[in-house]
Amino acid sequence: MILPALFAWLQHQPAASVEQFCDAYVTGVETAGRLRLALAASQQHYALGYHNTAALARFLGLSTAATASLLGIAATQASGLRAQFGSAVKPLHAGLAAERAVASAQLTLAGIAGRQENVLESFLAASSEGQAQPEKLTQNWGQP
Numbered sequence: 090m091i092l093p094a095l096f097a098w099l100q101h102q103p104a105a106s107v108e109q110f111c112d113a114y115v116t117g118v119e120t121a122g123r124l125r126l127a128l129a130a131s132q133q134h135y136a137l138g139y140h141n142t143a144a145l146a147r148f149l150g151l152s153t154a155a156t157a158s159l160l161g162i163a164a165t166q167a168s169g170l171r172a173q174f175g176s177a178v179k180p181l182h183a184g185l186a187a188e189r190a191v192a193s194a195q196l197t198l199a200g201i202a203g204r205q206e207n208v209l210e211s212f213l214a215a216s217s218e219g220q221a222q223p224e225k226l227t228q229n230w231g232q233p
Contacts (some may be wrong), residue, residue, distance in 0.1 A: 091117035091144045093187035098194065117144025117231055119230070126225040129218045137179060154205055155197050159209035161192040162201070186188040 095113055099105060106217045146156040186216045213221035 093183040094145055094190035095148060097187040097191045101191070103176060106149070113144050113148030116147035120144065122174065123226050123230075124213075126228075127213050127223050128221055143192075145190055149194060149198070151197065157192050157205035157208070158201075158203045159197040161203040161205065162196055164191055164212045165203065166193065210224055 090116055095110060095117070136180075146159050151159060171184065209226065210221070210223045213223055
């Protein structure tokens with residue numbers, strides 16, 4: 090569910106190139122896969138009710154610090170419980186997640202800085218019953 094956030098951002102930056110868009114999408118897919126690895130390849134986060142979204146940091150060319158802040162702001166607002174599957178609210182999850190991703194990017198670009206340390210680790214810990222492996226978030230990044 091990475092595309093909704095990127096499409097939503099295009100309303101703010103319609104002149105983005107296809108290459109920028111595809112690069113951001115691939116980075117978002119890689120990040121989502123790495124979150125799964127960091128969660129010890131378990132489905133515990135999914136069983137607890139989460140499902141993932143996001144990718145604007147790459148699209149915006151943010152620094153490492155700004156990316157950490159954006160991800161922390163977005164993680165703090167995470168929603169989209171599986172309990173809504175089968176209802177009219179389920180399709181709304183992608184839109185709400187995209188809205189939060191865009192708002193998080195706007196806050197970051199406006200200089201609102203969230204905590205950059207231990208936010209993703211906290212998300213992993215809360216979502217994996219102590220089985221998280223945060224080192225896998227960046228281990229062998231970009232390798233097939």
